[in-house]
Every structure is written in structure tokens, then in C-alpha cells.
Amino acid sequence: MQFDLTILGSNGAIPAHDRHPSSQILNYNGNLFLIDCGEGTQFRLNKFNIKRGKLDHIFISHLHGDHYFGLIGLLTSFNLNWRETPLHIYGPAALEEIMNVHFKHSQTQLKFQIHYHHISADEPRLIYEDEALEVETIILKHRLPTTGFYFKEKKGLRKILVEKIAEYKIQHKDITGIKKGADFTDENGRIIPNAELTTDPPAPRSYAYCSDTVFIESFVEQLKGVGLLYHEATFVDEHTARALETFHTTSRQAASVALQAKAQKLVIGHFSARYENLDLLLHQAREVFPETHLAIEGTVFQI
Ligand SMILES: [Zn+2]
Numbered sequence: 697m698q699f700d701l702t703i704l705g706s707n708g709a710i711p712a713h714d715r716h717p718s719s720q721i722l723n724y725n726g727n728l729f730l731i732d733c734g735e736g737t738q739f740r741l742n743k744f745n746i747k748r749g750k751l752d753h754i755f756i757s758h759l760h761g762d763h764y765f766g767l768i769g770l771l772t773s774f775n776l777n778w779r780e781t782p783l784h785i786y787g788p789a790a791l792e793e794i795m796n797v798h799f800k801h802s803q804t805q806l807k808f809q810i811h812y813h814h815i816s817a818d819e820p821r822l823i824y825e826d827e828a829l830e831v832e833t834i835i836l837k838h839r840l841p842t843t844g845f846y847f848k849e850k851k852g853l854r855k856i857l858v859e860k861i862a863e864y865k866i867q868h869k870d871i872t873g874i875k876k877g878a879d880f881t882d883e884n885g886r887i888i889p890n891a892e893l894t895t896d897p898p899a900p901r902s903y904a905y906c907s908d909t910v911f912i913e914s915f916v917e918q919l920k921g922v923g924l925l926y927h928e929a930t931f932v933d934e935h936t937a938r939a940l941e942t943f944h945t946t947s948r949q950a951a952s953v954a955l956q957a958k959a960q961k962l963v964i965g966h967f968s969a970r971y972e973n974l975d976l977l978l979h980q981a982r983e984v985f986p987e988t989h990l991a992i993e994g995t996v997f998q999i
Pocket residue numbers: 708709718760762763908966
């Protein structure tokens with residue numbers, strides 16, 4: 697089952713050095729989830745050849761422009777391309793108001809429905825669920841109410857051993873129950889324990905997006921064991937005071953979050969425009985958490 701992340705934009709507030717504002721695409725088995733939608737996101741989708749037909753869910757972390765200024769352009773293009781499929785947008789309540797002002801004054805009649813899901817940044821909540829995946833909010837601490845997003849695969853069904861189906865003459869009607877963990881009673885009334893019939897499902901995979909935030913550890917427990925963690929890393933050590941002042945994080949602090957959360961892999965991004973070269977950001981993070989990677993635009997991370 698495909699589960700990967702494409703970085704579309706990874707710079708902080710000001711686009712610089714050919715880097716663009718925050719935006720990412722998460723692909724789960726062909727379904728696309730857009731996470732933040734900084735200015736120019738639709739051009740980035742084109743550049744990396746990402747088809748929009750399967751994009752039905754957009755998640756916006758907060759209302760600083762570098763995280764949503766691309767939305768009005770993207771939605772307008774959807775409309776011009778005769779999109780009819782409903783679109784779900786998860787974000788702060790005021791986002792709906794902002795979008796409606798644009799559509800009102802441009803006299804735009806949308807051909808598709810937008811369902812806004814208002815997110816509050818008070819406590820983690822389940823905001824999306826389908827048969828395979830769920831999304832929880834992560835409460836971050838920034839100058840505006842801000843949430844991250846925690847994408848978690850649901851635990852799959854147990855794998856039934858093919859040879860046991862023949863051995864115990866298991867009927868088709870019993871298979872689903874056994875995959876869910878039930879024991880099996882054979883034709884002689886003998887109970888075959890589930891453990892003899894099945895093996896464990898693969899461990900669920902997960903991805904957490906944390907941007908923007910000052911260095912906090914309050915969500916570390918929630919993310920324990922996360923597969924891939926994206927954490928903003930706007931500054932290097934030298935600018936730690938500046939990070940605190942502007943409610944951002946250094947790359948070393950981001951690495952400390954990854955370490956405490958026992959993440960498998962860390963991706964850092966939201967780089968300050970003051971750094972053309974990102975080596976020091978990476979180096980300082982890797983001193984704490986060696987499995988750190990830069991969110992270079994166009995990179996695809998497997999989850
Ligand atoms: Zn930002």
C-alpha cells in the first residue's frame with residue numbers, strides 16, 4: 697500500500713533561494729492529502745506532476761499567509777477545470793470567511809461543494825477517518841492558534857495462513873472473523889486458536905506534520921513511535937533567541953523532539969530566508985538525531 701510524502705514547498709515566511717512556502721502532498725494508496733497550501737502550490741503540483749483528480753482533502757495548520765495564500769488560486773483553478781467532486785478543507789474557522797470574501801468579490805460561483813471542517817487548537821482531536829487512515833490534530837504553540845496533523849494507518853487485519861484453510865476446511869464465511877482475531881471451531885467441534893491460523897498484520901505506519909511552533913514537548917507522548925516526523929526548523933543554534941521570540945524552532949530543538957518521540961525518521965523544513973545553505977541546520981540536528989533529512993522540494997519520503 698503506497699504511503700509517501702512529497703515536499704512541494706519548505707521555506708519559511710519569505711520565498712528565497714528558489715525555495716517556496718510550506719506545502720506537502722501525502723499520498724495514501726492513490727488518495728492525495730494536501731498539507732498547507734503556501735503561495736504557488738498549484739505551480740508546484742504541476743512541476744512535480746501531481747494529478748489533482750485524487751485531491752479531496754486539504755489541511756491548513758494556521759492562518760499565516762505562507763501556509764494558505766495558495767489556496768484561492770488552487771480552488772479557482774479547480775473551478776475553471778470543472779471540478780465537481782466535493783472538497784474537504786480542515787483549518788481554523790476564519791479560513792471559511794476569508795475564502796468566501798474572495799469568491800464573493802470575484803463573483804465566483806463554485807461548481808463543486810466545499811465542506812469546511814473548523815479546527816480548534818485547544819486539544820488534540822480526531823478530524824478525519826476512513827477505513828484505512830485517521831488524522832488527529834497536534835496542538836502547537838505559535839503566534840496564532842496552530843495545529844499540526846498526525847496521519848495514522850489503522851491496524852490492519854491479521855493474515856490468515858493459506859495452508860490452514862485447507863487443513864481445517866475453513867469456510868469462506870469464517871475468514872473475516874478469523875482475520876479479526878476469532879478462534880475457529882472445526883466440524884468436530886474442536887477449537888483452533890487464532891494464533892495457529894494467522895500471523896500479525898504489518899505494523900501501522902504514521903506521519904506527523906508539526907509546523908509552525910516554538911520548541912515545546914507537550915505533544916511528544918501523543919507522537920510516541922511515529923514513523924516519519926516533519927518538524928519545522930526555522931533557525932540554527934546561533935539564532936535560538938530569535939526562534940523563541942518569533943515562536944519558531946531551531947533544528948537542534950526539532951531533533952530533540954524527534955528523539956523524545958522515538959521517531960524513526962525526521963524531516964526538517966520551514967527554513968529561514970537568511971540561510972541560503974542549509975548544511976548547518978542539518979548538521980546541528982544530526983548531532984542530536986542522526987536520522988534527520990532536509991525537506992528539499994521535490995523529495996519523496998516513503999513512510
Ligand atoms: Zn510559517
